[in-house]
Amino acid sequence: MLKIAHRGAKGYEPENTLKSFQKALDLSADGIELDVHLSSDGHIIVIHDETIDRTTNGKGLVNSFSLAELQTFLIDGEYQIPTLNEVFDLVNKKCLINIELKGLGTADKVVALIEEYIADKNWNYGHFIVSSFEWNMLQETSNLNSNIAIGVLTEEDIDKALAFAELIQAEAINPDYQLLNAENVKQIQEKGFLVLPWTVDKEEDIQRIKSYNVDGIISDFPDRL
Numbered sequence: 655m656l657k658i659a660h661r662g663a664k665g666y667e668p669e670n671t672l673k674s675f676q677k678a679l680d681l682s683a684d685g686i687e688l689d690v691h692l693s694s695d696g697h698i699i700v701i702h703d704e705t706i707d708r709t710t711n712g713k714g715l716v717n718s719f720s721l722a723e724l725q726t727f728l729i730d731g732e733y734q735i736p737t738l739n740e741v742f743d744l745v746n747k748k749c750l751i752n753i754e755l756k757g758l759g760t761a762d763k764v765v766a767l768i769e770e771y772i773a774d775k776n777w778n779y780g781h782f783i784v785s786s787f788e789w790n791m792l793q794e795t796s797n798l799n800s801n802i803a804i805g806v807l808t809e810e811d812i813d814k815a816l817a818f819a820e821l822i823q824a825e826a827i828n829p830d831y832q833l834l835n836a837e838n839v840k841q842i843q844e845k846g847f848l849v850l851p852w853t854v855d856k857e858e859d860i861q862r863i864k865s866y867n868v869d870g871i872i873s874d875f876p877d878r879l
């Protein structure tokens with residue numbers, strides 16, 4: 655079962671920072687999950703919200719700032735907002751990277767970056783999974799490069815997610831863990847998809863979800879898995 659660190663090891667370090675991704679590696683996570691938006695000059699920025707308000711000392715939409723401007727803001731007074739390239743270079747093939755597409759226009763940029771690392775830096779498709787709640791962006795990803803593994807995120811309807819996963823030949827369903835039971839996990843797996851629920855942090859929930867034999871769990875505390 656894959657132990658995947660949510661926004662890095664968010665339970666221990668500020669989310670979506672190089673520090674949190676390094677912590678995930680230190681905890682021997684099998685993978686990290688992160689969120690991406692675009693800067694105004696087209697760089698892939700690793701940040702959860704569409705604004706910088708909650709996590710940095712600045713205010714405003716991520717896509718209203720250039721990369722150079724975004725790098726002037728600090729998270730917890732210390733850390734810069736990383737680019738996806740910086741996270742790839744830190745991870746350096748040591749674990750799986752689950753890239754969640756949040757911002758508009760991220761699909762083609764992320765596909766291009768994955769292709770660059772595979773072509774030039776000896777990475778392979780097994781190092782990546784691209785997920786999103788915005789299924790049109792997953793369709794776009796799959797159209798651009800059908801070799802990239804896709805995780806269909808859902809917080810409401812497993813059946814709809816399954817139908818879409820079949821349509822685009824996804825690799826995984828990534829559901830809110832509260833949607834799962836032993837039967838639907840089996841049903842998803844029998845159709846050939848991995849089950850990668852989020853965000854499972856409490857010990858009792860971890861034990862219950864593990865008892866369904868899921869393929870991986872996304873957690874703020876990957877060491878608890």
Ligand code: G3P
Pocket residue numbers: 660687689702754785807828852853872
């Ligand atoms: O990828 C799973 C999970 O991260 C989705 O929710 O809000 O944490 O991005 P959120």
Ligand code: CA
Pocket residue numbers: 687688689754
């Ligand atoms: Ca996410």
